[in-house]
Amino acid sequence: xxxxxKQSIVRFKKKISSFLQKSTQKTSLQVVLMLNPILxxxxxxxxxxxxxxxxxxxxxxxxxxxxxxxxxxxPKQPRKALVKRFFTVVDKRNWVFYGLxxxxx
Numbered sequence: 001x002x003x004x005x006k007q008s009i010v011r012f013k014k015k016i017s018s019f020l021q022k023s024t025q026k027t028s029l030q031v032v033l034m035l036n037p038i039l040x041x042x043x044x045x046x047x048x049x050x051x052x053x054x055x056x057x058x059x060x061x062x063x064x065x066x067x068x069x070x071x072x073x074x075p076k077q078p079r080k081a082l083v084k085r086f087f088t089v090v091d092k093r094n095w096v097f098y099g100l101x102x103x104x105x
Contacts, residue, residue, distance in 0.1 A: 002049040009054065012042055016062055020069045028086055029099025031069070066097050 015038065023031050039062070043055070070086050071079075090096045 004046050004049060004051055004054050008046075009058070012058065013061060016065055020065050023069065024073060027099060028070075028097070031066075032097065032099040063095065063097075 016035075019035065019038070020031070023034070026034075046054070070082050074082060077085075086097060087095050088098050
């Protein structure tokens with residue numbers, strides 16, 4: 001079975017982490033708009049290989065990085081308020097990170 005290489009996964013994780021670390025002054029909409037092409041490009045490149053487990057693991061990793069970004073950006077806000085503000089339900093998918101169009105500066 002063909003899977004994404006470990007080096008590729010590590011590079012992708014570093015890219016996501018460094019992007020979120022540099023994005024402390026950005027709004028959630030700006031982060032979504034800049035993060036989506038990165039995720040979509042990597043996903044499209046590896047869509048033809050057996051990578052369901054890798055995608056699941058990376059999805060969880062990205063979620064934890066985004067949650068850490070949110071908590072760092074708003075350290076005094078209660079967690080429930082952050083969940084209400086930054087996540088929504090789309091179809092049957094819970095915890096979908098989104099940005100409001102009014103958030104753009």
